[in-house]
């Protein structure tokens with residue numbers, strides 16, 4: 001009986017040592033075909049649409065309709081109106097989803113120009129005299145922090161109202 005107890009105790013003490021292994025396993029190799037480190041998105045060279053899906057659609061949804069329940073405004077058919085009021089052009093680059101995204105300046109400029117397409121999200125809201133964004137413009141604007149985002153946005157919306165623009169941003173203003 002005593003021997004059995006001693007044997008049991010010895011097993012209980014030694015089993016964890018026998019089973020112990022380092023995690024992660026230092027000898028583990030990448031799965032075949034997956035040997036290279038993933039490229040950061042700013043260097044990956046994806047298309048604009050893929051960048052949108054990866055960096056923006058989580059909040060704005062794939063079709064740009066946003067979600068009032070999550071305080072995310074609708075861009076579809078509306079976002080171009082920001083370019084019709086003073087300060088709106090800067091605002092579109094300085095919102096955190098843009099300025100703090102992992103995309104580089106040229107990718108962000110491409111993305112904005114893509115959003116503003118007449119056959120894209122801006123649609124009819126795009127101003128007739130639309131001037132495309134450049135990477136240099138984006139670089140200068142995204143470096144300027146926006147301290148009062150809700151206040152800035154509310155001001156832009158009220159400037160739109162005074163121009164008679166219908167506020168169809170999906171939010172309950």
Ligand code: HEC
Nearest residue numbers: 055056058059071072073079092095096097098101111169
């Ligand atoms: C974490 C959620 C989130 C992500 C990710 C995000 N956004 Fe936003 N976006 C918002 C919210 C919320 C607003 C409203 C202003 C604010 O509170 O920032 C907004 C505002 C905007 C606006 C201004 C339009 C308006 O009506 O205020 C634009 C343009 C925009 N986002 C584009 C983008 C793009 C392009 C990306 C991807 C690079 C992106 N956003 C990523 C949540 C997000």
